[in-house]
Every structure is written in C-alpha cells, then in structure tokens.
Amino acid sequence: MTATATAIPVQKIRRRDRPPTQKIRQPFAERIAPYLYVAPFFVIFAVFGLFPLLFTFYVALFDWNPIGEQTFVGLANFERLFQDPRFWNAFVNTFGIFLISTIPQLLLALGLAHLLNHATLKMANFFRMALLVPYITSVAATALVFSQIFDKNFGLINWILDLVGAPAVNFLSSQLGSWIVISSMVMWRWFGYNTLLYLAGLQALPREMYEAASVDGASGWQQFIHLTIPSLRPIIIFTVIMSTIGGLQIFTEPLLVAPESGLTCGGGRQCQTLALFLYEQGFGQFEFGYGSAIGVALFVIVVVVSLINFYLTTRTRKARA
Amino acid sequence: MNRRKLALPIAAVGAFALLISGCSSGGSGSESGSGDPNAEFEFWSFTGIGQKDSVARYLEENPDAKVKLSEVGSTTETATALTAALAGGRVPDLVMIQNDDLPKFVENPGNFVDLRTLGGDDIGDDYLDWAIDGATAENGSVIGIPTDVGGLTFAYRADLFEAAGLPTDPAEVAEMWSTWDKFIEMGKKYTAATGEPFVDNVETSVFFSTVNQVSEKYYSPDGELIYDKNPEVEEAFDVAVRTYEAGISASIPAWSSGWAPGKANGAFAVTTAPSWMLSGFKTDAPDTEGLWRIASIPGVGGNWGGSVIAIPARADNPEAAWQYIKTMLSPEGQTEHFATTGTFPAAKDALESDEVRSYTDPFFGDSPVGATMSESVLQFSSFYNGPDTSAIGAALLNALVDMEAGNVKPADAWKTGLDSAKAAIGG
Numbered sequence: 157m158t159a160t161a162t163a164i165p166v167q168k169i170r171r172r173d174r175p176p177t178q179k180i181r182q183p184f185a186e187r188i189a190p191y192l193y194v195a196p197f198f199v200i201f202a203v204f205g206l207f208p209l210l211f212t213f214y215v216a217l218f219d220w221n222p223i224g225e226q227t228f229v230g231l232a233n234f235e236r237l238f239q240d241p242r243f244w245n246a247f248v249n250t251f252g253i254f255l256i257s258t259i260p261q262l263l264l265a266l267g268l269a270h271l272l273n274h275a276t277l278k279m280a281n282f283f284r285m286a287l288l289v290p291y292i293t294s295v296a297a298t299a300l301v302f303s304q305i306f307d308k309n310f311g312l313i314n315w316i317l318d319l320v321g322a323p324a325v326n327f328l329s330s331q332l333g334s335w336i337v338i339s340s341m342v343m344w345r346w347f348g349y350n351t352l353l354y355l356a357g358l359q360a361l362p363r364e365m366y367e368a369a370s371v372d373g374a375s376g377w378q379q380f381i382h383l384t385i386p387s388l389r390p391i392i393i394f395t396v397i398m399s400t401i402g403g404l405q406i407f408t409e410p411l412l413v414a415p416e417s418g419l420t421c422g423g424g425r426q427c428q429t430l431a432l433f434l435y436e437q438g439f440g441q442f443e444f445g446y447g448s449a450i451g452v453a454l455f456v457i458v459v460v461v462s463l464i465n466f467y468l469t470t471r472t473r474k475a476r477a
Numbered sequence: 478m479n480r481r482k483l484a485l486p487i488a489a490v491g492a493f494a495l496l497i498s499g500c501s502s503g504g505s506g507s508e509s510g511s512g513d514p515n516a517e518f519e520f521w522s523f524t525g526i527g528q529k530d531s532v533a534r535y536l537e538e539n540p541d542a543k544v545k546l547s548e549v550g551s552t553t554e555t556a557t558a559l560t561a562a563l564a565g566g567r568v569p570d571l572v573m574i575q576n577d578d579l580p581k582f583v584e585n586p587g588n589f590v591d592l593r594t595l596g597g598d599d600i601g602d603d604y605l606d607w608a609i610d611g612a613t614a615e616n617g618s619v620i621g622i623p624t625d626v627g628g629l630t631f632a633y634r635a636d637l638f639e640a641a642g643l644p645t646d647p648a649e650v651a652e653m654w655s656t657w658d659k660f661i662e663m664g665k666k667y668t669a670a671t672g673e674p675f676v677d678n679v680e681t682s683v684f685f686s687t688v689n690q691v692s693e694k695y696y697s698p699d700g701e702l703i704y705d706k707n708p709e710v711e712e713a714f715d716v717a718v719r720t721y722e723a724g725i726s727a728s729i730p731a732w733s734s735g736w737a738p739g740k741a742n743g744a745f746a747v748t749t750a751p752s753w754m755l756s757g758f759k760t761d762a763p764d765t766e767g768l769w770r771i772a773s774i775p776g777v778g779g780n781w782g783g784s785v786i787a788i789p790a791r792a793d794n795p796e797a798a799w800q801y802i803k804t805m806l807s808p809e810g811q812t813e814h815f816a817t818t819g820t821f822p823a824a825k826d827a828l829e830s831d832e833v834r835s836y837t838d839p840f841f842g843d844s845p846v847g848a849t850m851s852e853s854v855l856q857f858s859s860f861y862n863g864p865d866t867s868a869i870g871a872a873l874l875n876a877l878v879d880m881e882a883g884n885v886k887p888a889d890a891w892k893t894g895l896d897s898a899k900a901a902i903g904g
Contacts, residue, residue: 222564224585242900309727309735309744328733329882416730416878418871423680423730423878424885439557441868441901442581 209455216448223442233449243450245425246433247457249335253410253429254403257339261347262395266388268347269354270380275363284355287348298341299412303328306337328414334427338409346402350395357391358384393469400465404458407431430454517543518570518797523555523784524548526573526625526753527818534813535805542797552578552784559789563588568789571798574621575784577867579611582787583621584864586614590788593619595799603808607859608823612785615700621785622806623823625752628850629686629779632750632758635770635842637743641670647772647844657687657716660775664725667746674727677745679717680877681731685749687713688870689857690776695870696863702902704869705895714894717877718887728881737761749774751781752821752850759840771844778856783823821850828855865902872898 216234219227237243272283290298305312308326317324327333361383369379385392406429410421419436421427428436434454438447522528532546549555552575559582562568574582582588593600601609604623612621635645643663644650654660664675676682688694688710695704704710720726727745729735739745741762750758750771758769786806788798804810808826815822816832827833828851836847876894879885885893 221585222560223582223588236903240900242897303734307734309729310738310742311734326882329879329884414733416733416736417875420871420875423875423880423882425875426884442560443903446903 220445257342265350273358514800570792586618589620591618621787627751627782675725684717
C-alpha cells in the first residue's frame, strides 16, 4: 500500500523533468499500430491453430459423426482409449520409432558437423549442400524407395543377404523390423538438416579456441568432447526438443510404407504410430470424437515429454556451469 | 500523419479478414438455377475411372448443358472430401461414392436427395438388385444410382499352368477349380510340380472372394451384428487359412512392394482380378502380354468394388445433376461407357448386351473377359452391409495378413481377427 503511494510522486517528478514539448500520452492510433502490425499472424494462428486445438478438446467429449448425429458422452472416449490395446500398441510404436530414429540421428549429425567444420576440408560447400538433398526430397518418394529396398522378395537388402547366404528377412512383418525401416527413413530425411544446424553453431565458434587446443596437444576426439559438444549445448537442446515434437508425430512414413494394409501399417499394426492411429479413427472410420480423444492424448504426451526434455537439458547445463 | 501511419496496418488486417471470410463462406451459389436442367452443375469424381470421357459424351448429346468436373482424387480421398463438404462446406451437385465407403453415407440419408423423388419409385429396377440395395437406406430412400460394379474373376498365367501340367483354357480351369477345396488341391499340384507358390496371397485373393459368397455377411438382414457368430463368415475365413496351410500362398499382399514385380516375374500364378484391376496388369507387367487368362473364381459369383453416384441434399442444381444421371447411367449409357473406358456396368440390360458379353482382350489371351465378369456379378448375392462392414472386413483381412507374415499362428488367426474387429467397432 505504502509502496504504491510513494511510487506516484516519483513518476510525477520524472514526467515533470521531461522537456515540455514532448507529448506525454501518445494518441490511440499510434499506440495500437504495433498490435495491428503483428495482428495478421495472431489472427491466422487463432483461426487455424488455436481454434482447432480448443475445438479438438470439445469434440473429444462427443460421439461425433461428422455427417450424422453428435451426442455428448463426457469422458467415455478417454475411458475407451485407455482400455484400447490399439492405443497402447501405437504408443509403444511411437516411442520405439522415436528413440531408434532420433538418438543415432543426432549423434551422427553431431559427428558429421564436426568433420564438415574441419578447416582443411576440400569442397566443403558441396558436402554441406549435399546434406540438404534428402530433406528436400518428397517423403512419398523416400517411402517408395525405402519400401523397395527393404522388400521381402525383391529388395536390395535381402538380395545382399542372399548373396552372403543369409536367410531373407521380412522387415515390415515384425515390430522391430518395421521400426527400423521407418526410422531409417526418418533419419535419412532429417540428419542433414540437423547437421547443418550444428554446423552453423560450430562456425560461430572462434577458431582460435581449437588452435589453442591443438597447441596444447588435444586430439581431435578430445576437441570434439571438450570443445564442440559444450559449445553447442543450446543448439543441441533445440534439436532435441524439435526432434521430440516431430518424432512423436511421425505420420507419413508409416502411412506410405505399407499401403497394402490401409491405415494400420501392417496386419498386426506393428508400425502404426499415434498420429496414424488418430487418422485411421478420424478419417478412416469417421469417428471424430474418438479421433479427437487420441489427439488430446498425443498433445499431453508431447507436452510431458518436452517438459522432461527441457528439465533434463537445463539441469545438465546448470550442473556443468 | 497519424492517420496515414495507421492506414497500412488496417489495410493489412482488412485483407486478412477478407481472406479468412473468403475461406469459410461460399456454398450459397445461385438459387435461380435450381430448376434448370441445363444450369451448370459441379461434379466430383475419382481419378482413373474415365469420367472426363463420359462428361464429353454428355455434352455432345446436350450441347446446352454445363458441367464442372473435378477429379478429386482416389476413392477414399473423394469420400473424405465429401464428408467434409457435407459436414459444413460447399457441396457438389453430383458426386461418386465407392461401394466400400457407401454404408457410412447411407446411414445418414438426410444428407442426400432421395432419387425416387426425381425418378419415381421404380428407379432401381434397371440395376443389379444388390447394387441398388447397397444405396438404399433403412427408410427406403434411394441415395445413389450404381455407376459400375467390380466383376470379380481370377487371372492366371497360362504359360506357368502349362509348365505345371495344368489345363490352360479358361473354361477348363474354371471347371477344375469350381469349389474352393478343388482350388486348394489344384494349388498343391502346381506347387508340387514347380516348387513355386500358386496364389499371391490368401487375404485378398481368397478371403475377399469367399466372404462375399454368403447369404448373410457381418450383419443380419435387420441390421444386427452377427460377424462373430455367422458360420458362413467363419467358413469363408477358414478357407483362407486352409489355403495358407496348404503352402501354396506366396504371402505377397496386394499393393505391397513385391506385388507388381511378382506379377511380372512369375512369383505366383494366380491373383484376384476385379474389372478395375485389369489395366494394372498392363502397367505392372507389360512383358507378360498374352500370358494371362481370365476365369471365373471358385464358388459362385463375385464382386469387388463398384460405385454409385449421388446428389447431396444441399446441391444448388439437383435438376441438372439428375439430367446427367438419367442420360449417362441408363443401360444404354453404361454400355457405351464400357465400350469406351472399360468401366464395368451395373445395369442389368448392359450386362446382357453383346458389347459386354463379347468383350475380350488380347493381353489376356482373348479370354472371354466380358462374359466371365458379367456372370460373376449377375450371380452375386445380396446381403445387408452396415456402417461397420468395412471396419470389420479390414480387421479380419489384417489378421490374415499378420498370419501370412508369420506373426499369428493359423489356428489363432480367427480369434485374432474377431478381437481386433471388436476393438475396431468399439467393443
């Protein structure tokens, strides 16, 4: 109370100190202008981002037939979801594919960025740009090629296995095998992108640091562990969080890799992810209510995992600092 | 000064507001044209069914008519777009719906014009009974007119049959595999002689055929779910399991990465061939020209696919759309459409016509393709399909796919299929 009472005279004094010609209050139009400049983004975001998000929470409480009746069912969709073995199967698949694709991918990207940053590398720009080719290739083309490579009967990998006398592997039929197929597609697509992010971070580092390390007798590996990784920590945190959000929503790859079984990615749903399960229920079965409930669950999972990520990465940063 | 500064952001916001309202509005259209049969109408079709050709012929016959044809995408994509449109968007005046997607729409007939109001109560008489039944709602409203059906046959490699000592003439082959047990026996002979699998897979080539050769499928005639206790369905499923256990299946699912190469390189000698799949043989395996033959499937009658054409209730120009249906989907119209595009007709008179009956194709060694297919759909039986028919079908199919992948024991496949069908329809 007393604090606010004393604050007012201070402000008054300050205002009185200003030259008398300057306007104290800006006109309404000028105050609102900046908001109008940023408004288009927020309006579009509200219409296409926020509203659908909130509406999904609403629809999840209904048995919602888009062209028929909509009945309020409360939390029945969620009750069904938690007892649905297909949901837990998709949950396990999503995390399996996420772990298999993200961890090796980021490690590979980090190592590759370190190599590409080497001062003596010839044609560095060529290699750096080549990394982007998988990223700009359409996912559909990638899926087509990868499903041919991993094909049970006529695929490249099984042909090589056959040459060395090993039995053929039906990758897509088993859970782990289909995870590997999909993860390899995800890695193929994203590792170049992440490499470039790391490379950009590395190039901002002063070269003298590495020179000093070399003079002190640090090996390449020691430089990588003690210089590269600590300096890249903010970018590593960024890529981990972005990969988490993307990895938990993998959709196109499992949709396209096993077209013969429709939207289930295999007869036993061995590679159906949560996003694909959502699509199957919403747009395959037209069960919008149940599909929305899956969407809400996926939203909660992504938020929780991102928070854990954030907590772990900031804690290690504090611990090291 | 201030006003000028403000003008730009306000204009920007205004432009975006316009953009957004432009996205969401629409659908009102011109009310004036609704009674005019030559008013422009919007027509949503699938790709790959030759609808452009049909529209061109319609415009030749009716030079005053105006058609705006959109080939939306695959059958599923068209159904999804229609769902979105019906739920709250701009609807077309005329739309094609594939038979697998149809029950979901028939379930809510209020979304469509009851075509009896335009064409009279006997509107369905020209078409195959089971095809028009599929488009008839519980309240008797007819929401679609069949445009085509998917006459089901088997395609087999005459050269491979000959090498295995089996007959090669379509009539002899059909006679030899007249029942599914005989089919399995024949497969065993083939595999014993060649060491190669006989049929591509058991889920589409066997189960999709057998499960439709029933008097009741997943629902009783009054709409009760009986998929788990209908002995006909269990037997249909068991035929597929027995085929697999006989060791004559290549276990290559239709449309999987090995399927198209398999057709070309003889990885299997028999595969399913509904009318709309015939062109796929020519693109997947052009070098096998003249080696394939077409014969009736074991058992009696078969159909896979087909579609209907419907007029949404909120259409702007139902009269114009109706005139198109009347002209192009008549038995004569369907016969002509078959002659130009190969789309297999659903009208009874068209199926009896010489054009259809005498149709052969040199790619298939001049087998009697037209006669075989029209027999298969004329003998096809009618049964009630409910809203969950396709979900149950997909669950049972996937159990067989999983069995062929080696993940489910043949003895457990039926139970696995029932469990996942149960989960699919919500317990």
